[in-house]
Amino acid sequence: MKKTYKIDVDCANCANKMEQAAQKTEGVKTATVNFMTLKMVVEFLEGHDPKAVMQAVRKNCKRVESDCEVYLS
Amino acid sequence: MTKKQKIMLGRILAAVALLIALHFAPVTGWVRFGLYLIPYLVIGYDILLKALKGIRNRQVFDESFLMAVATLGAIALALYEDSGDYTEAIAVMLFYQVGEWFQSYAVGKSRRNISDLMDIRPDYANVEREGRLERVDPDEVEIGTVIVVQPGEKVPIDGIVVEGASSLNTAALTGESLPRDTQQGDEIISGCINMTGLLKIRTTKEFGESTVSKILDLVENASSRKSKSEDFISKFARIYTPAVCGSALVLAVLPPLIRVFVLGLSAGWETWVYRALTFLVASCPCALVISIPLSFFAGIGGASKAGVLVKGSNYLETLSQTKIVVFDKTGTLTQGVFEVNGIHHSEMENAKLLEYAALAESASSHPISKSLQRAYGKELDRSRVRNIQEISGSGVIAQVDGLEVAAGNDKLMDRLGISYIPCHSVGTIIHLAIGGKYAGHIVISDVVKPHSKEAIQALKAAGVRRTVMLTGDAKAVADQVAAGLGVDQAYSQLLPAGKVEKVEELLSEKPEKAKLAFVGDGINDAPVLRRADIGIAMGAMGSDAAIEAADVVLMDDDPLKIATAIRISRKCLGIVYQNIIFAIGIKLLCLVLVALGFANMWLAIFADVGVMILAVLNAIRALFVKNL
Numbered sequence: 221m222k223k224t225y226k227i228d229v230d231c232a233n234c235a236n237k238m239e240q241a242a243q244k245t246e247g248v249k250t251a252t253v254n255f256m257t258l259k260m261v262v263e264f265l266e267g268h269d270p271k272a273v274m275q276a277v278r279k280n281c282k283r284v285e286s287d288c289e290v291y292l293s
Numbered sequence: 294m295t296k297k298q299k300i301m302l303g304r305i306l307a308a309v310a311l312l313i314a315l316h317f318a319p320v321t322g323w324v325r326f327g328l329y330l331i332p333y334l335v336i337g338y339d340i341l342l343k344a345l346k347g348i349r350n351r352q353v354f355d356e357s358f359l360m361a362v363a364t365l366g367a368i369a370l371a372l373y374e375d376s377g378d379y380t381e382a383i384a385v386m387l388f389y390q391v392g393e394w395f396q397s398y399a400v401g402k403s404r405r406n407i408s409d410l411m412d413i414r415p416d417y418a419n420v421e422r423e424g425r426l427e428r429v430d431p432d433e434v435e436i437g438t439v440i441v442v443q444p445g446e447k448v449p450i451d452g453i454v455v456e457g458a459s460s461l462n463t464a465a466l467t468g469e470s471l472p473r474d475t476q477q478g479d480e481i482i483s484g485c486i487n488m489t490g491l492l493k494i495r496t497t498k499e500f501g502e503s504t505v506s507k508i509l510d511l512v513e514n515a516s517s518r519k520s521k522s523e524d525f526i527s528k529f530a531r532i533y534t535p536a537v538c539g540s541a542l543v544l545a546v547l548p549p550l551i552r553v554f555v556l557g558l559s560a561g562w563e564t565w566v567y568r569a570l571t572f573l574v575a576s577c578p579c580a581l582v583i584s585i586p587l588s589f590f591a592g593i594g595g596a597s598k599a600g601v602l603v604k605g606s607n608y609l610e611t612l613s614q615t616k617i618v619v620f621d622k623t624g625t626l627t628q629g630v631f632e633v634n635g636i637h638h639s640e641m642e643n644a645k646l647l648e649y650a651a652l653a654e655s656a657s658s659h660p661i662s663k664s665l666q667r668a669y670g671k672e673l674d675r676s677r678v679r680n681i682q683e684i685s686g687s688g689v690i691a692q693v694d695g696l697e698v699a700a701g702n703d704k705l706m707d708r709l710g711i712s713y714i715p716c717h718s719v720g721t722i723i724h725l726a727i728g729g730k731y732a733g734h735i736v737i738s739d740v741v742k743p744h745s746k747e748a749i750q751a752l753k754a755a756g757v758r759r760t761v762m763l764t765g766d767a768k769a770v771a772d773q774v775a776a777g778l779g780v781d782q783a784y785s786q787l788l789p790a791g792k793v794e795k796v797e798e799l800l801s802e803k804p805e806k807a808k809l810a811f812v813g814d815g816i817n818d819a820p821v822l823r824r825a826d827i828g829i830a831m832g833a834m835g836s837d838a839a840i841e842a843a844d845v846v847l848m849d850d851d852p853l854k855i856a857t858a859i860r861i862s863r864k865c866l867g868i869v870y871q872n873i874i875f876a877i878g879i880k881l882l883c884l885v886l887v888a889l890g891f892a893n894m895w896l897a898i899f900a901d902v903g904v905m906i907l908a909v910l911n912a913i914r915a916l917f918v919k920n921l
Binding site: 230231232233236239255256257258283284286287 | 342343346347350356393396397400404519527530531578582583586587590
């Protein structure tokens, strides 16, 4: 399953870091961050609850880039 | 300007004002240090906090860390040397923030510009309820509802015109500025702007399935597919920052140690630590990391302005390396509509012969009989025709005005024992025999699109080495069209599966770097579109299959757009390479100059902020595609 989330981040390098952080999160199959449209597309592994996974994604992103935001709704 | 940007601008101005004021303040020692700390914290507190957070989260090598180390180091040096020169550290922080601010502003602005450009999203649909027009969300309109589109409004949902006639502006979809006329009974696609008359439209699709939604979805997701250049930059940035930090450390420690232990000189720690800090400032990878995706984004935006939808940066990259273009014939280079092209050896007036042919074929719905009827142009009086016999694969025999009319191919003439004159023209030949006597023949052929020849020339001019045409048509037809257009090679009598095989054959022959593009109308060549390095679908207005199967979608039927698309992609990739080389080049040059001691912190700031601003401005150029 694939879902798109709005994000907020200031620099392109930070967006790259968020992408890596999201990719490393458990339950995430692939993640792409598009800095230009400020969107994150996440594909989840089967058997994982997207909501719980996204909480973790958000946390991991915050860890690498304190100034970012992932809007979960 | 967003709120964040406004606050930042305020902080920048405050710090500048404080700096100027302090410049004239006659203070020294610790008081001076304390006073200078104020503008430093005003401009840099968030960077320091971020650096701290980074250390706590074990993300040490980021920009904030570099800036914090460089500026705090400069302040520490000033204290150590007791020079009282804190301006430099503050200025570095200030310029860094100015650069960040500019980047945020420029990117935000271009993001908005490009989004506006692609803004074909209709906000509402007018539905008539109890005699009054009501504005509703297009999402809520059900299939079969009649919606009203007033002049100046966007058509929100695909449908059929049930009332009214108007001109449509399709520029947002196709880049074509000529208006398109529409009237009752015509299909209409969402995203067009109604220009002159009021239209009532019965919707045939839901909003989510309408052309406009599909296109928006496609464009919005386009830059998620990353190109090799973008991947290269992300990987580069990943190794670059730690490498630079390491080099800076070496630069700070190694030369002084060598001086002391090998050369027997004084260590000169201040000089080398200063150089190392300058080195850190100069090294920030922002310019690279921002300018490459921005170039692609602008390129995709510019292309969609010209009616060329590119599904991802990777396709833009592939498109720029296209050396072989393979065309499907029907519907791509030709109209796919059959027309009467000639009437030969007629024993009577041409119009009369056509009339007989059209009448004899009047019962058939075959494209050929349709084209005969169209060429005849008048209403057919069916009561004049009797006893229609269709002879499958050959033609028809019918009684027209009491005369026996036979219309069909040479097989039919052979069967009736009528001698006929073979035709030299290429196309489908319909022989006519009236009353058992040969009466002449009619040539029907597909019509080449007006820009096809120019399109092939434009492709050659754009550096395409080889053009190939594939078709299911007869060899004679294919060869004639190919020769007329200047296509290098033509393969005829191919079934759809044969087209895939042919493309695979061409793919295996070509060198790896030369990319092969297949251009089709998307109707029955979806497998080939997928198989080629890059699939280009034409005339996507309305064809969902094309939008889904292809990598690049040309919104109108004009084959000239293929060359335009290639030129746009070349320009964009050109800018990408310029930015990569320019940014890395200047960076390395500055780093070397700094390490050798030829540069101070001011040059380092240029290497950071200046290069980034120039790269961003260069990236924006990809948006302008007017003269391509």
